[in-house]
Amino acid sequence: MMTYSITLATLDGKKIQFNCESSQTVQDAAEEAGFFPPAICKMGSCGSCLAVCDSGDYQLKNYSEGLLPSNAEKTKDILLCRTYPQSDLVIHAPYGSDKIQNHEEIPRDATVIEIKTLAERTVYLVLQLSEDEENGLAFNFEPGQFVELEIPELELKRAYSIANTTNWEGRLEFLIRLQDQGQFSQFLQNQAKEGQALKVHGPGGTFGLHGQSLKPRCFIAGGTGLAPFLSILRRMADWGEDHPTQLFLGVNNEAEIFCGQELNDLQQSLAKLKVTICVWKPMGEWDGFRGTPADALVEYLKQADVLPDLYLCGPPKLVEITTEIALKQGISAENIYCERFS
Amino acid sequence: MFCYQCDQTTRSETGDGCATTKGVCGKDSTTSDLQDLLAYAIKGIAQYAKRARDLGKTDKKADEFILYGLFTTLTNVNFNANRFVELIHEAVEIRDRVKALYETAAKEQGQTIEELKGPASFIPASRQDDLLMQAQWGAILRDRDAVGDDIVGLRAMMLYGLKGTAAYAYHALVLGYEDDEVYAGIEKTLDFLSCDPTDANDLLAGNMEVGTVNLKVMEMLDAANTGNFGVQEPAQARITPVKGKAILVSGHDLKDLQELLEQTKDKGINIYTHGEMLPAHAYPKLRAYPHLVGNYGGAWQNQNEEFAAFPGSILMTSNCLIEPTGAYKQRIFTAGPVGWQGVRHLENHDFAPLIQIASAMPGFKEDTPEKSVTVGFGRHAVLGVADKVVDAVKSGAIKHFFLIGGCDGAAPGRNYYTELAEKTPDDSVILTLGCGKYRFHEQDFGNIGGIPRLLDIGQCNDTYSAIQIASTLADAFECEVNELPLSFMVSWFEQKAVAILLTLLSLGIRGIHLGPSLPAFITPSVLAILVDKFDLKGNGDPAEDLAAALKQAA
Incomplete structure (x- = not known):
């Protein structure tokens, strides 16, 4: 068994270092050393310990498909709770050092x-x-x-x-x-x-608003992928922080539409919010948008004066397709934020 | 971005100033550029406001916006880029209104309407990317190659002094005090800056004019504070927590504190002051609230740790905010000109969310043994015993006064002030103001014939009180302030301190020690002028500076 040195850098430029055996996950080794980076399930199914490996070799074992992009091997996206080192590793985390606790989280x-x-x-x-x-x-x-x-x-x-x-x-x-x-x-x-x-x-999780950006916001929700956007929009309304925002909510048919009244109310509170419900296969006389949020995004980006920051939450397939569309239309990868259902 | 408006700005051999993607204060380059552009747009308002005023017309809302807008650009006040986009557009709307006011008045009075250029004709881009391109017009270094560092620095010092002046005037405004003479002074100096002056003598004179306006502003703020809350009286401020639910109030805005005290009456929540809010305990009308129980924590730069450990909600009323950590980001609120993206802003003294959180949180679980500091030696208290002080000086019991005033900060060089205070001889009196005192104010310096050796005058703006004390002593001794056994040891951090420095210089005060380091915008040539005219000194070794100060005054 080999022991390797792990360096975990956080967004605020701070670093922690600890040793990790080749048979141990990086998350377990961090906890053994007294550092508790955010992690909930610790079995590769929630995605809360997402990070990116900057250098070194590792094995990623047994995690839910869809938590990581399909080319994770190339992008070096990892889950700390599923990463076994095969050399010294330098990892950067998508959060500040204040998120690393010195005790285990108590439910x-x-x-x-x-x-x-x-x-x-x-x-x-x-x-x-x-x-x-x-x-x-x-x-x-x-x-x-x-x-x-x-x-x-x-x-x-x-x-x-x-x-x-x-x-x-x-x-x-x-x-x-x-x-x-x-x-x-x-x-x-x-x-x-x-x-x-x-x-x-x-x-x-680190999905959330990058509110310092001046760009318009485009939210794409697949079904109950609306939940985080509802939280974000409710806060924007509570705080009086209006900002040009387009929300596309995708459902299969009219019977699946939910939170319609609340979304209407939010549009009343946030003058710069536009909500489009995208019904993929309407069963009746649906006079709203017919198609998927991906279809709607194509139209939206064609007419956009300024390319938005894109926020995606929903099934992995939707996230992948919309990401592809956005990249093709010139949105840079750093302006795309996503949360995938596992 | 390029910003060198505060003491902690990046210093390097290749040149001083924060010029990367993020300043040392945490301000990102977008916010910094938009702040420059807002200051530029505000100059445009001033160009027309000055001319309208010359014709007897004023726009009160425009005057107030100038104060508020400049205040938002102070160090550690507002970090919210989107807020600055709104403010820039608002500034231009206001400018156009004042322009119409001026042009109508000119027409009515048969005057030729001036065609104004620069900020007066600025049209903000609707696309954000283009707006950021326009920011170069307001950039500090926009014409450095043509005019040189000295002119750039002198303009910057004047603008920064104006920012500090505007902030103080805003504090007075929220307490119901304002003065047309002040608005006129601010608008006149901003109008002067809008023409990109290139004459060093004119700029030096402009800087002194800002100092003079700021003296008036500090006098107005002193009247506002005492008018609203009574005159400061010596009092004990508890600095250890008591058991119970808690709200912490930081910044300088005593009105916010009073409103919160009103809204939390009989709610079982204790209110603590923080940082520059400490002198609140000296004002009788604030002390009268029994749930104003004490002061928590030290100076502003320790807030990440101290706020995280505070078991209640927190209100930041003016400067000095630093990036909140996740440990307390949900329970800190901003008010007035302050802002941070992702931190809730409260308007119109509606503190309900603050109170809700304090009620939901556990508060301090137990009393900590009582410790306190003495506050409240404003001019009324000191001058109330002026004859005693004069006698003590005449009898030789008091040989020297040290005014150790200004800001605190994280720089290690600020230990200078602790060392200096500790080394002052027993027959000297230390006058403090601002948050620099947190470095040593818990120490027992003893007393001289019943007069405490450490007298806290109050907030940084209470420099007005210090000036009054100095003037009264000078009258008593029939001498000039410069001839008193009094040394000004000024620790600066941000633009309020620049305004104070300019006020002291405009009063002809000589021999001021300015530290912990000299401002980056004071170039060697400008420093040479200030040394020549005002004997301005940088910090050296505390013991040597102390010895020199005592010798000079002897």
Whole structure:
């Protein structure tokens, strides 16, 4: 077994160094050395430990497809919890050093206070956090981040983006797409009811607004990929921070449309927000946009006076197609931010 | 970007100034360029406002915008690029309104309408990329090759002094105090700068004029503070936390503090001051609120650690904000001219979100043993015992006064002031103002015949108080201020301190020690002039500077 030196650099220019054995993941080695970089599931399924390797050789083992781009080998995108070094590594993280804790994250207790069907195969779930000695009801997250919800008795964990904004009342809202074979979906459909106890891990992820940019914003949401955008837009409205923003929400048919009223209300509060609901295969007389968000993006970019910052959240396929379109139309890779469903 | 307006600016052999993608303060190049362009657009307002005023016409909203707009460009105030885009467009709208006011008045009075150029005719681009291209018109170094570093530096010093003056005037404005003479002075000097002056003597005179306007502004702010909150009285400010929920208020804006104290009455939340807000404890009408329990933390540069550890919400009312870390970004709020992208801004004293967070958070879990510092030796307190002070000087009990005033900062060289204070002889009195005092104000310096050796005059703007004290002592001794056994040891960091320096120079104060390092915009040739005219000194070894100061005054 070999031991290698790992250097983890953060956005603020700081670096931490620790040793890692070849049989150990970089995340485990960091924790052993007393550093706790953001990581929630630690099994390659949530994407909260995403980073980029600048130099060195490594093996990436067993992670959910779609968390990393298909050419991750070339882009050197890695998940710290799935990376085994084969030489010294220099890694840069997409967050500042303040996100690296000196203790393991303790999950918060929560209960379901509302659960309802919003549209076909889409559930709206609201949790209430329990008061905590250290934080009270506070739960510190940035719009765009996700948490991992755990059902202890089923030993089941799933990551979902938070749809509301920080509120200091311990309220967390989620938009969840029901999957036919999904265990969590089964649970939501058949068992979950008000009062159900859950654990909340996180928050995690670095998806969120790059608000310092002067460019217009273009948000592309595939289905419940709307959740992080709803959080971002709600905050823009709360804070009175209007900015030229186009949101494309993609659904399969009219029955899947959800949050229509809320999006209308947001357009009332944010004069520079334009919402386009893209229905791929309308069943009836749909007079809105017919097609996918990718189709809508092509049209939008053709007419754009200034190329926007592009924010993508949805199934991996949608993210890949829209990224390709954007790059082709001249948006540089550094102005594309994405969150993929795993 | 190019910016050298504060003390921490990058210094190198190839030239001083922050000129990469991000300044030392955390301001990115886009924000920096837009700040330059805003200052340029504001000069355009001033060009017309001055001429309208000459014809007896004024636009109050335009006058106020000039103060607010310049304040946003101070170091550590507003870092939000999109906010500056809005402000630039707003500035041009206001300029066009004042232009119409001027042209109508000129026509009515049978005067020839002047065709103004430069900022007066600036049309901001609608595309953001083009706007950034236009920023070169307001850039500090725009014509350096043609006019040289001395002229660029003199213009910069004047603009920075004006920024500081505008900030102080804005503080007074929010307390309901303003003065046409001040607006006229600010607009006249901005108009002068809008013509890109190239004569060093004219620029030196312009700088002195800014100093004179700033004296008037500080007098107005002194009247605003005492008028609203009573005259400062010596008092103890607790510097250790008490058990309970908590809100921290930083910056200089006492009005924000008072509004918050009102809104948190009987809510079971304790209010703490931070940084330059410490002197609030000396004002009777603020002290009257029992839940103003103390001061938390040290000077501004320690805020990342101290705010992270503060178990409540935080309000930043004016300068001095630095990039909030994730540990407290959700619970810090900005008000007035302050801003940081991703930090919530509160308008119109609506502090409900601040209060909600403080209520949700646990607050301090226990009392920490009480410790306090003495504040409140403004001019009223000191001059109230002026005869005692004069007697002490006459009897030789007090041999020297050191005014150690100005900003604190992270630079290691600022230990100079701690060492200096510690080495002052026992028969000298230390007068402090600004946040530089945090380096030594917890120490016990003893007293001279009942007069404490460390007298805190207040915030940096209370330099006005210090000037009044010095003038009164000079009258008592029938001498000039320069002949008093008084040394000015000024620690500067940002543009309010530049305004204060210009005020002291405009009053003819000689022998000021300016540190920890001399401003990058003061070139060797300009320094030579300031040394010649005002005997301005840079910091050397504290013991040697102290010995020289004592010898000179003896």
